[in-house]
Amino acid sequence: MARGRKARDTIREGSEEEGSKRKRPPPPPRFSGAWFLDWARTLLVAAIIFFVFRSFLLATFVITSGSMEDTLLVGDFLLVNKMSLGSSVPLTDFRVPGYKEPKHGDIIVFRADHSPGLDIVKRTVGLPGDTLWMEDGVLHRNGAALEEPYALRNRRQPDSGDPMMLWQTEYLVEDPAREEYEPTRNNWGPIVIPAERFFMLGDNRDSSFDSRFWGFVERKKMRGTPIFIYYSYDREALRPIRFLTAMRPGRVGPSPD
Numbered sequence: 001m002a003r004g005r006k007a008r009d010t011i012r013e014g015s016e017e018e019g020s021k022r023k024r025p026p027p028p029p030r031f032s033g034a035w036f037l038d039w040a041r042t043l044l045v046a047a048i049i050f051f052v053f054r055s056f057l058l059a060t061f062v063i064t065s066g067s068m069e070d071t072l073l074v075g076d077f078l079l080v081n082k083m084s085l086g087s088s089v090p091l092t093d094f095r096v097p098g099y100k101e102p103k104h105g106d107i108i109v110f111r112a113d114h115s116p117g118l119d120i121v122k123r124t125v126g127l128p129g130d131t132l133w134m135e136d137g138v139l140h141r142n143g144a145a146l147e148e149p150y151a152l153r154n155r156r157q158p159d160s161g162d163p164m165m166l167w168q169t170e171y172l173v174e175d176p177a178r179e180e181y182e183p184t185r186n187n188w189g190p191i192v193i194p195a196e197r198f199f200m201l202g203d204n205r206d207s208s209f210d211s212r213f214w215g216f217v218e219r220k221k222m223r224g225t226p227i228f229i230y231y232s233y234d235r236e237a238l239r240p241i242r243f244l245t246a247m248r249p250g251r252v253g254p255s256p257d
Contacts, residue, residue, distance in 0.1 A: 074235050082223060108225055111223060140190075229251050
């Protein structure tokens with residue numbers, strides 16, 4: 001009886017093994033038509049996943065200028081959350097909505113109008129409807145001077161004007177006593193921010209090319225918020241192979257606000 005049961009079990013196991021073998025056809029020979037077709041399918045799926053990931057979920061960004069010092073340093077590699085603010089579908093006018101709207105103090109990566117194809121990062125200091133001005137380097141919003149512990153100032157650097165800043169004239173608060181508007185880097189406004197536009201400044205105020213010079217940022221041009229510094233090195237270090245020898249492991253972690 002036991003021998004019969006063992007024989008049945010052996011037959012059943014053999015049948016299962018044969019079935020599994022029948023279900024797994026051998027891989028196609030290398031460099032055959034079927035082999036190339038399998039690789040094409042794999043690469044297509046990988047490309048679609050990469051496209052979705054880069055277009056709608058996450059992106060990478062490298063800090064190449066000192067305009068956001070000391071919050072973000074040259075040589076910081078950032079992971080950017082594109083889901084937070086929403087993202088545009090390539091080659092269409094459709095935009096996938098995000099789960100938040102920009103608020104005061106947010107650091108945001110956006111597409112620059114003054115340099116097509118370039119993404120830059122700045123801090124949001126003005127929202128639609130805000131009235132902004134700067135007096136002796138102190139930023140005022142809606143009648144109140146702001147405390148900005150993140151802002152870096154060089155008091156020894158003289159103030160200066162720039163013809164590019166005259167774009168602000170169109171958005172000035174009317175002042176009958178004003179004869180001529182001559183904005184400078186540290187003294188300008190007051191201006192009112194229109195709908196769907198945002199005013200962005202670099203934290204390194206005396207070394208930042210920002211909204212003071214080239215204007216507002218459209219909401220649809222915002223690409224995401226930095227969430228993590230995944231690598232950092234000192235690009236100005238006097239060392240060989242700086243990418244490896246001048247690493248800053250202490251900066252790896254959540255992106256500072």
